Amino acid sequence: MRKIWDIHGGIHPAENKHQSLLKPIENAGIPAQLILPLAQHIGAPASPIVNVGERVLKGQMIAEAKGFVSAPVHAPTSGTIAAIESRVIPHPSGMSANCIVIDTDGKDEWIDHHGVEDYSALSKLDLVDRIRQAGIAGMGGAGFPAAVKLSTRDDKPIETLILNGTECEPYITADDILMRERAAEIIAGAEILRHIIKPNKETLIGVEDNKPEGIAALKKAAEGTGIEIVVFPTKYPSGGEKQLIQILTGKEVPSGGLPSDVGIVCQNIGTATAIYRAIQFGEPLISRITTVTGEACGQAQNYEVLLGTPVQYLLDKSGFDKENCIRLIMGGPMMGYTLQDTAVPVVKTSNCILAPTVAELPPPPPAQACIRCGMCAEACPVSLLPQQMYWFSRAQEHEKLENHQLFDCIECGACSYVCPSNITLVQYYRASKAEIRQAQQDKIKAERSKERFEARTARLEQEEAEKEAKRAARMAAAKAKAAAAANAPEASKADIIQAALERSKAKKAEPADPAQAAIARAQAKRDGGAEEESPQEKTERLQKLLASAEKRLVAAKEKLALAQEQQSDNADAFATAVSKTEEKLSAIQKELSEHQASQAPAKTEPAGESTDPAQAAIARALAKRAGAGADESAEDKTTRLQNVVATTEKRLAAAQQKLALAQEQNDANVGAFATGVEKTQAKLDAVKKELADHQATLGENAAAEQATSDDPVQAAIERAKAAREAQANMSEADKIKQTLESLENRIAKSKEKLEAARAAGDDKAEILADSLAKLEDKLATAQQQLSQT
């Protein structure tokens, strides 16, 4: 007789096994509909490979394994796929999951399948693959894919193969009846497993001593095979994998480890049978033996059930008395879980459906206080201190729980069973395990969130720093330039600026600006021979000169403003430059006005070879006006006047722009500009009036003739007028608005500068702050102005 070890603790609940052993296994038949959850095993759910409406045959794979720890699902009988949808599955939560629903056709038509003639000729890998393809998952309750357990590594030699026929839970007799009726299949399965695993020491089948008939049958079948049937005293929970290993070998599976770590592979005898059928006949796992028992069932019995059979179908077969049953349990009374819905299907792990009456398993009474009697610790098969864990669980002391090896708890329920205070200890442990796992996940997530947050912060900071660096670089460049300008002699400095201006102008002129071209030409001419120029040319030249001088002035002022903002040392130099440019400008203006005054009465020359259309038009108009005088035709006069209006309007617009610019920069010449604008306006008005008068006369004289040609002209005039008026109307407010905008821009800029200066500890910060304040004052004034207008 071999040595039997004992496990710590354990209990002896009423067995209640005889009720379901009175009758042999009965085939439960084919229900109208089968519901096959995609996750009937531990691991990743299988993924469907059939479509709704498709006809499937018995044994056909309808969902394939997804990943290593997974198992495929096969059609338990022939029929049509009715749906692939979420159905209530057997799970303590009572929640739903994806299922394949098959409407059976009753024909039970097999798909073409073959067994293996001689499995010993096949390699281990081949056999394991066949087992994997057959969708076999541990049938004792946990549902670990069998193929995964059998994929042992060569560097971990297996000493002992253990088949678990313990079935220590009360009520369940599925394994017992399997041993009684199909001992040969179990042994054949064990042989195949032995061939795959090649245990170098022994192959054992562990059975509790409360199954004498099953033991006898097994012993008979195992004769001459070298497989040893080990019988040991009945005690719950001997059937736990780790407990059985301890009982049979005295070894303990290390915490968090696997049986293979101590050279052991353990399989349920039901799994062994399924493996036998898969190898010998090529039949996948499509049915199992399920005990239907409990006093609320008229006839307790074991059924050979197709997977996916609704529990209701089995209960109906057994004369279920619903009135007397307040809880329906899938599994045994110690570790099974309650079902809320009888529509849930039997799955690969469903070894028992227990329908007890109220008297048989009364509802749990209210829990009393824990008196720390220690009965739970006495009963615990893994030597935990359940009462301590209970206190820690209530106090949420996760660390202490882990120190008390909460995660070694196998949730066998022995502690709750013996607790005199009826405390649902296992529920506390389950909840705490989940909480701890959740806390760990939260922790990981928090870590990741933190990393992401920090990465983001760093990124933003870097962006900011880059911007700042660019800004600093720009500023440095500007300073360098200014410094260079300041160090150079006066003349060359002006030249430098001029050159820069020319460059920028050239750039601007690239899209063939005729005005710029004209300026260039005019300048060229001026350079070439200023003396010989005609009055017309002179006017043009002067005008161009004026324009360029104005532009230069504007640029110079901008520079000056920048220099002032930056408290540049060159500010004075710039200021001088500005005032010089201004002088020059006014000189040119004077010259131009004089020239124009002298030329205006008698401008007779034609436009010459000017290619500028605008200038040409003006020239033409001028020529016409001058030459024709009163003699000119009515039509010519209209055209001329219109031309004059257009030109004047253009000039007015330019003048207004200048005025706005001047105002923006608080130019001292604002007054002059304003006068200019007024004058131009007056001139325009006068010309317009003349035009209108003329047109009115024309309209009277030759209304009919003119009607056709007049309209577009008139329309153009109207448009021009409207535009001018719009400009005139918005002028005041708009100007101030423009001013405001530019001021705001400048304030923003100087603020940034100020910040940068402060960050850099620059001693200019004070000065910058001052200038900022000044700018803000100006802004306020401008705003006031705006509100007044």
Next chain:
Amino acid sequence: MIELIAQNPFLASLLALVGLGLVFGALLGFAAVKFKTEGDPIADQIESLLPQTQCGQCGYPGCRPYAQAIADGDDINKCPPGGEATIAALADLLGVEAKPLDAAEEAVPSVAFIREAECIGCTKCIQACPVDAILGSAKHMHTVIASECTGCDLCVEPCPVDCIEMRPIETSLQTWHWEKPKPVEDLIASDRSGATA
């Protein structure tokens, strides 16, 4: 000299005390320099207990600043996403009394959800997200990376078209677990004794 001290107990004790003071002061000073701790480890520890949602509901711009604030003496009960568990952990760490949460209720763990049909692609939520959990670019629909979302709801407010909502995280088969039983020994008299379901 020695005689003087011996005959003058007051002086003797004074000298002794001053001497002791000097010696220990020197020791302490030495220790302070020698075993100086870099940074502020307590703030780090506090931060490791905070849920890192970066939601700012505590009034600080993120978990790290709040951790620093707690280290500097702020209340420990200002973190709604952490709830009672975090308060308990903080109280445990700091050895102070746990306080009730300084908010109406604990924040339900949730994730942001963008109703994508309504999103106008303004990127405001992307800029608001403290953990870069929103994807999208200007004028293109945005979406939340649910697994990275901390549920801080900082993205809800900036959305100009109110297309972001916070959805509580639903229990799945994977996350479902038994709740702890209600401790029945805390029954109160109004409950019927002996019969609870």
Next chain:
Amino acid sequence: MGFLKVSSPHAHGPMSTARVMRLVLLATIPGLFSLTWFFGFGTLVNVLWASITALAFEALALKLRKRPIAFYLNDYSALVTAFLLGIALPPGSPFWLIMIGTGFAILICKQLYGGMGYNPFNPAMAAYVMLLISFPVQMTTWLAPQGSFAGDLLGPIDALRYCFGFGRESIDAITMATPLDVLKQNNSLLIEDLWQESAQLGHFAGIGWEWANIGFLLGGLYLLYRRVFTWHAPISMLASLTLLSVLFYDGGSSASGGSPLFHLLSGGTMLGAFFIVTDPVTSAVSNRGRLIYGALIGILVYIIRVWGNYPDAVAFSVLLMNFAAPFIDHYTQPRTYGHKLKDQQGGKS
């Protein structure tokens, strides 16, 4: 109607807290019987009055704490406390003494801490110690056992009368020092002479005392048989007490601490070993822890009895060890399946 949704296990064993308590009450019968036989009805009256007051205090406390009264009274825990205190008090104690005792035990030592299961100290022993310190005279006047004096034993009527304060003077006539007292007061006589001189010392541990202890031993063995508690704590306490008394027994000099048998069978030894030390709420939880817990109580009992100021020491020892129980628990966590003892302890905080 839907089905119940409950966590496994669905089956429950026959044991309940009320049943445990009832068994404990039942197990006190042999001891109570011998106490009554030798010292009269005083103890029974004690137990009766203590039970009434304890239940009343318990009900009061539950009412104040707004808890369902019937549900909690049904657990019999107040009765157990009352029985133990009633037995420990001198027979024929005055009603107020008992009432103060039960009040202290129930209100302060038990309900103030949160009721059954939450009390760090054994309520009966805490109350006993409180009374002993507060009312040393009343607490040390023990009746003379049958056979040691000429008069009649205390009858039920007399016992009630004395208890409620009528004619208490006459009770003084039949009081006598306990054997432990006698031994304690002895400074000159050899043990042998002492025995001859003191009538109440009986055969080896005092008339009545021997039998009362044997009665409690029987009750304890019954509880062990019913698996109400494990053998670890009581046996280790008795073992350590025996060991010490053997070590320090010098054969009977005047300075002797008494024979091992004397220590095992006098005073509250057996009551303590099987009814107090085994109190699950306040003792260590693991079996290894209980071995240590019991052994230390035994050692303390001997030390206080022989070298301390008080004649008996069970109550003091138990209270002292109640303090130490959580500490013992911390260091005696059993080795869990699949763990090495070292790893486990290393992993502890």
